Amino acid sequence: MPKQYPAPAPFSDKPYVEILMALVESSQIACIGYDDARKTLSVQFCRGPGHIYHYPAVERETFDAFMAAESKGSFFREHIKPLAFDKFPAPVGDGLHAADPA
Numbered sequence: 001m002p003k004q005y006p007a008p009a010p011f012s013d014k015p016y017v018e019i020l021m022a023l024v025e026s027s028q029i030a031c032i033g034y035d036d037a038r039k040t041l042s043v044q045f046c047r048g049p050g051h052i053y054h055y056p057a058v059e060r061e062t063f064d065a066f067m068a069a070e071s072k073g074s075f076f077r078e079h080i081k082p083l084a085f086d087k088f089p090a091p092v093g094d095g096l097h098a099a100d101p102a
């Protein structure tokens with residue numbers, strides 16, 4: 001019997017506020033960013049169309065731990081995935097919404 005997957009989350013009706021993100025080494029997470037003023041974590045995944053996910057009410061310490069995690073995918077599953085989020089369409093262009101760390 002084929003596996004059943006939940007329907008994709010709808011896009012947020014909130015206005016999109018750009019958050020600069022950094023490319024990370026992960027097979028699951030393409031880039032991560034953080035807005036200190038709004039306490040919002042931003043994540044873009046490697047797979048899929050490149051939508052941007054904003055996780056509000058995330059403390060800076062959580063972002064720092066996420067960036068320092070040896071496995072970004074494991075950290076995401078354990079600490080971020082259960083949180084509420086706003087989903088925004090993928091940016092137009094190369095598909096990644098990140099600054100090159102170089």
